[in-house]
Amino acid sequence: MIDSHAHLDSPRYDEDREAMLRRAWDAGVREILSIGIGEGPETMHRALEISREFAGQPNIPKIRASAGVHPHEASLADDAALAKLDALLQEPEILACGEIGLDYYYDHSPRDVQKQVFARQMEVAAARRKPIIIHCRPSDNSSNAWDDVLAMLQSQWSRTGLRGILHCFTGEIRHAQAALDLGFLVSFAGNITFPKAQAIRDAALAVPLNRMLIETDAPFLAPVPNRGKRNEPAWVKEVAVTIASLKNLDPAEVAAQTTANFGLALDSPA
Numbered sequence: 364m365i366d367s368h369a370h371l372d373s374p375r376y377d378e379d380r381e382a383m384l385r386r387a388w389d390a391g392v393r394e395i396l397s398i399g400i401g402e403g404p405e406t407m408h409r410a411l412e413i414s415r416e417f418a419g420q421p422n423i424p425k426i427r428a429s430a431g432v433h434p435h436e437a438s439l440a441d442d443a444a445l446a447k448l449d450a451l452l453q454e455p456e457i458l459a460c461g462e463i464g465l466d467y468y469y470d471h472s473p474r475d476v477q478k479q480v481f482a483r484q485m486e487v488a489a490a491r492r493k494p495i496i497i498h499c500r501p502s503d504n505s506s507n508a509w510d511d512v513l514a515m516l517q518s519q520w521s522r523t524g525l526r527g528i529l530h531c532f533t534g535e536i537r538h539a540q541a542a543l544d545l546g547f548l549v550s551f552a553g554n555i556t557f558p559k560a561q562a563i564r565d566a567a568l569a570v571p572l573n574r575m576l577i578e579t580d581a582p583f584l585a586p587v588p589n590r591g592k593r594n595e596p597a598w599v600k601e602v603a604v605t606i607a608s609l610k611n612l613d614p615a616e617v618a619a620q621t622t623a624n625f626g627l628a629l630d631s632p633a
């Protein structure tokens with residue numbers, strides 16, 4: 364399995380990062396994409412450092428990284444932060460720009476700033492020919508952030524011929540469909556196991572297996588039966604098992620296909 368989205372640089376792993384990575388290996392995880400948003404632009408390089416720290420070590424999954432400014436921290440994305448992002452995207456271990464996008468649920472940065480910073484990061488990623496990883500969360504009972512994200516992808520990203528990933532998908536089927544039409548992949552996280560998450564399971568049923576990824580978003584969103592605890596990549600297995608039971612497949616098939624999809628999403632043009 365590949366965990367396509369984990370925050371391995373979280374301070375919550377400082378005490379046991381290596382043991383946590385070994386548990387992932389033992390659970391069958393062979394690769395992890397370490398998301399490089401840090402605690403803001405100042406630490407967005409930490410994911411890359413972790414990728415290098417564990418490179419080539421036996422019984423530890425291969426760690427690749429991303430870099431980007433999360434919409435929560437959009438207000439901090441000054442010219443220096445964007446120059447840092449541009450430099451990071453030229454490193455061979457960095458496979459993608461992200462997570463970037465819009466979050467109208469928390470509104471930690473003003474929406475117009477979020478949009479501006481999302482657009483500028485898409486420009487940097489396009490110039491460096493890197494795919495993007497999208498974070499999108501609308502206000503309650505609204506699809507406002509989806510409407511804006513999809514419109515911006517259509518106007519600004521589709522012409523690049525590059526791919527992208529909708530991470531931790533919680534939107535409606537029509538949003539997933541619009542993203543699939545743009546050549547994106549849709550990634551499902553541990554919240555797909557939550558009893559009240561029928562809408563996420565409905566979306567996962569609608570997304571073809573050859574267009575989906577699995578992730579933990581660790582340390583957040585630990586799946587059942589570990590809900591509420593600190594999440595970790597070993598538990599991506601619960602996501603694979605849930606998708607397999609929804610689609611009446613063997614979990615090994617979900618693991619193999621999502622692994623193949625990861626290469627498609629991050630290593631080839633749309």
Ligand SMILES: [Zn+2]
Pocket residue numbers: 462498499530531
């Ligand atoms: Zn996110």
Ligand SMILES: [Zn+2]
Pocket residue numbers: 368370398462580
């Ligand atoms: Zn994340």
